[in-house]
Amino acid sequence: MLVNGRWTQDWQPVQESDGDGRFIRQRSSFRDRVGPASEGRFEAAAGRYLLYVAYICPWASRTLVARRLKGLESVIDVCVVDPRLSDQGWTFSGDFGSDIDHENGARYLHQVYTSADPTYTGRATVPVLWDRFEGTIVNNESADILRILDRDFGDLARHDVVLRPDGLDTEIDACNARLYDDFNNGVYQAGFATSQRAYEEAVHKVFATLDWLEQRLAHGPWLVGDRLTESDIRAFVTLIRFELAYCGLFKCNLRPLSDYPAVLAYVGRLMAIPAFAASVRPDHIKAGYYSIKALNPSGIVPVGPTPDYLAAAAA
Template sequence: MAYVAPEGEFNRDTQYIETRITADGRDGYPVEPGRYRLVVARACPWANRAIIVRRLLGLEDVLSIGYCGPTHDERSWTFDLDPGGVDPVLKIPRLQDAYFTRFPDYPKGITVPAIVDVPTGAVVTNDFAQMTLDFSLEWAEYHRPGAPQLYPEPLRAEIDDVAKRIYTEVNNGVYRCGFAGSQSAYDAAYDRLFTALDWLSERLAAQRFLVGDTITEADVRLFTTLVRFDPVYHGHFKCNRQKLAEMPVLWAYARDLFQTPGFGDTVDFGQIKQHYYLVHTDINPTHVVPKGPDLSNWHTPHGRESLGGRPFGEGTPPGPVVD
């Protein structure tokens, strides 16, 4: 399967299934404990957002989760981590089965994260950006005691502005570098990415978190790219002006989040590397997965406490990871 853009510049298809699961059920899918299954892959940065937010808000008991393996073929993500390669709740081997149950002629890629309606086996949504906001807003009745405010109303406009630039320039920016099909497209993408990373470094030099003095949705969205930067994007996607570990402010910021319950405990570096180096065969035709880098330094002191801030605001950290 080819990922590099033959025309030069990589442009992501941003049309997703816009159906929403809401408290009032206006799209036909009301919030109901136990009704839905969140399907993710630890390898995927977009899915990693949903894993983090579900855990921070304490939705484990009301929204089950299914994990795809780190690789997929041209057709679909698969449940090859489960016994027999079948999801134990949905009883399907491929996520595409849930997509086709609702849309028999679904023409786009089968993406994670996706939420599936368990009674019908049909996909509800794969709109990853709206999904995590709805976890904060529409699922509020089922948040754990002490759940943080990841999308507080007074800060939403600023969170939206920061998150938009993070998405276009950083989250998608690394892909724009990695999938560029010409030197000029790559050069332009590289410059845009590191301009944004320099802006983030400047913003975070004097404040612990991106917006306000607590963790918000904006931090979740940046973290999932930063945590993949040195293992994958620096080499595989040629984002190599510096490693994350050579950008002092962002490196300390990323370690601060990684060491916060709900962030680092959702990360699997092995699956991350397997996904990118095995799936992108036009970039890495040998399928060789690098052994490095040494990732033990994620646990070293970060010193960001000196900037103040209250990671969970008036709330509390999530408890131990649910089995």
């Protein structure tokens, strides 16, 4: 991580934990909006913003899904990091179908952070919404970036899709809160737990959420209301990584996903939507998670599950 703008040598991808070995996620630091919501500072304009992402990352992937669902591909550019975490964090290597950072000429994502704030202290995480005009980071919190893409770009969005429709926001927030605490972050709490108790607590939460999703999806195709919303994006990014990474590396293996037929059918429905399918790179997901040395010192990447698994999910 960065401390006062300098990369610390003893950086570890495993984040902080509390006294009982429970994983704690860092809070994001850049929290501006775009358009009128930014009080005029960051105007919505085509070509002005760039989204730094990793295909391995569920938080970044949710912004990729939203960008495409909204039809913002020609408005907001994307720069993809190498999925493998290096000793200097995320890199722009050009390998693995990743990009070279032509915008900031950065070799490492942490250099993008110090371009925005030379004294930045914190982790250099993806996603990052970068403003080319001001040469700064607008926002590095995916939950905010989802809202920015949904609302702040207004008429620049080609598709008339609203991810957080009026009238459904209370239910979406309730659903998101459960998904975040017990599922999206729950799998990380299982994977990065440093005590048996913290691990078991997390795994039980994850599977209780899968039980809940199975029941909810037995009543309709979407998680909230009668249409696709932000909550479906949030559920999808964890579900699609489940058997590729969380089941093995994060030890979320109480039951296989095949025990959840309604959930599997739901993943298939979402995979049939190009915005969802295009956000999934199984090679990046496996290479990225299994590059976390603290969890997998040998760096060996499992052979399975094979792409057939995704084809079956989409069928």
